[in-house]
Amino acid sequence: MRAVVLAAGEGRRLRSVHPGPKPLFPLLGLPLIVRTFCTLREAGIADIVVVLGHRGDEVRAALGDGSRWGVRVTYAESPDWEKGNGASVLAAAPHVAGERSWLLLMADHLVTPELVRRVAACTPPEGGVAVGVDFTPARVPDLDEATKVQTDRVTARDAADGGAANQDTRPSVVAIGKDLSAFDGVDCGVFHATSGLLDALRACAEEGRHTLSDGVRRLAAQGRAVACDIGDARWCDVDDPAAVRHARRMLLEQLPTPRDGLISRHLNRKLSVPISAALARFAVTPNQLSFATFLLTALAAGLFAAGAFVAGGVVAQVASVLDGVDGEIARLKFLRSRFGELFDAILDRIGDGLLLAGLTYGTYAATGSEWALLFGALALIGSPLSMMIKDRYRAMTGDLYRPDVHDGWVRYLLANRDGRMFVLFLGGILEQGLATLAVLAFTSLTQAVVRLARLKKFL
Template sequence: MKALIIAAGDGGRLGNLTEHKPKPLIQLLGLSLIERVILTAKQAGINEFVITVGYLCDKVKAKLRDGNRYGVKINYIENSEWMKGNGFSVLRAKELLNGNFILLMADHIFDSRILKELVDCDVRSSVILAVDRRKPIQGDTKVLEKKGRIVDIGKDIEESDCIDTGIFLCSPKIFSYIEDSVKEGKKELADGIAKAAGSGDAEIFDIGKVKSYVSGMRKDIRPWWIDIDTEEDLRKAKKMILENASKNPSDALAYYIHKPIENKLVSFVSNFNITPNQLTITVNIFAYIVTALFFFGYLLPASILTFAVGIADGLDGKLARVKLKTSKLGSLEHSFDLLFEFSWFIALSWFLFSSTQSATPLILCIFIILFIAFYRHVYDQFRRATGRSLDDAGNFERLFRRVAGRRNLYNIPILVFILLGVPLYSLIFILFHSGITAIVYAARAMKHLHAIDKRKG
């Protein structure tokens, strides 16, 4: 399926930002608005785009070119009458769209889950409009619907029960309705949709029906979108993207300290040409420097640096989600994280063994690694079996996650007992912490899985 993107307007409400730059090229966390639209649509399986350009159109073309750098194909249609209304921008693409297509706005940033659901809808009308049930604010295009069909649409309608998100699934028939509205002197896309609605030929897709829980993020994320019209909208969008790219941290340290620091760092790093994979490699190199410091007995600097690694380790995944560069390869990152985590325990225990000639540190290390490997496997298997994180399986789990065994929390006793001059005690503490976590995770996973089996009968 193709997507038509309307990118012709001048974005006058953004003031000086669009004086010499078209609105679709305004930057937001390292990507232009239209790049975000393209890459989000690509996540929904759309790889071919028609873009209607107008104001400063050569700059848009120079930026996006043929789309090859994004792994998509782009064709352009110029609309010299862009200032007359966005209905004209849609009509310009008529000859290139012979089948059902997605219609998007270059200044509407949105959640890919909305589009993934919309493209699977059965097209029985000329248009299906994704709508949001939130209360309208100034500038919103309001919609009134009854039994799934649009009754009225427009910015100034008196009665409404949802709002237009700027995301449409259209059949070619929509062009005839827009042409009819243009003949009547009504030149906006909404006028064409209203025309289709008058014939009972326009439906809605309620984005509230999109499943909100995202297992990989360990939290509910309400399907989101935002129309960028002002600088304040840009600030809101930045905050929204960062928040929705943040996993629900498991442990207390990650929740209260790492997350706000990570958000500031990702906001800064996203403006540079740094890839998530480059960050992953850098963090791993840094982590193994810590391993070397433990191994050679530089315990205090090593233990301090573990906290820096803990913060840096969250940057690559978040940057990938912010810049829409998530990949299958990136899913291996957690395996490499576990490897360097184990290397810290091994290096510390080996140094203590070498210093004392006692096998106790090595024995403690073996059981720590066994417990961590076990509960990590239980955790992963539970998510595969249920589609939900064990941390979110119930109220108890949501509380326990803040104190459950995690690398971030293990770093604390390592530092404390090194400062106290008894580093061996850190391994003893972690042994009990990881052991308790393994017991609790196994017991709770078995409880929930057994309950699921009983419900299935």
């Protein structure tokens, strides 16, 4: 499928924070339009037509052919962009003339790959359009400026409950526009269109009307515009400083993952997310961050071995917090890679081994107790089992292992990596090396045994 991205507008309301072209506004390290490119790529769409207008030469020079972000970009010029965004859509007509259907997005709308996939899967009526609609208007921050949509959603639901055979029971668009007083949804800026939208826009242009909403309104009057419910997928129209702040929050709130352990969820993420937000503006890569975190982990291990337990515990916890930053930057800037995941996992396992070896040596040197050697050996055996079980579960089922779903009561044990690092922190500042090794050995092995027993019902 091909996507058309409108990038012709002037963006006057963003001038106070960004003097350049609006599509190139940097949001947490990536220009708005590049975020759109990467979102489309993640949704499986790599063929993109960008419609240029205001300061189009600057936008073209900055983006090139799109290969830097794994997409193919071609350009269309809209000489009449000032008349309205409908004129910009018509400028892309030669590029989508042979397409059965295509996606239409706005360069200044922040959307998720899931939202794009939902609209792409929503087949438009013959010669019509499917409009991505957020049926929860209350979550739209600047509702006055949003394009409202009125649908026959209730009637459509009744038809579906009645089991109407061979009938399209999706809500039809009844009206669309910014000034609607009666509405049940908001246009999120993603459309699944056919050539019928171009025909409608041409007819509107002949009447002196040049907005995209004019074209959709015309199709709605003909019964050829349906609403695609985007569900809980998030989006934001980034058109003023307040919207920029909302967009930043939206992106940062998505950084924690369902796989987070107890300490990551309640402590580490509260520290790592602001760090990632600050680092996003720099050209630092996730792999560089992974290696920097590994060096800190190795330093903590050396401090433990030297008997500096307090310093070792503090550095270990700092490394634990920073261990989340590489993944957050990867998600935030669309830099995830299979090699990066492997590289990070290997460094984590080596780091775990170094920490336990360092603490075992330091404890034995300080106490002379052979229990330190036993507990250290058991902790070394149990340490990699947490990640190994998760990886094997994913390999066998194709699903992520989620501690909150699969672990039962053992999710409260500090046995995942974030928990083990926190135990090392507490043990270090309390200077209780032997007790720390005993706790790590017990929790990691107990978690492995209970997980093995519980997973029988999931496999």
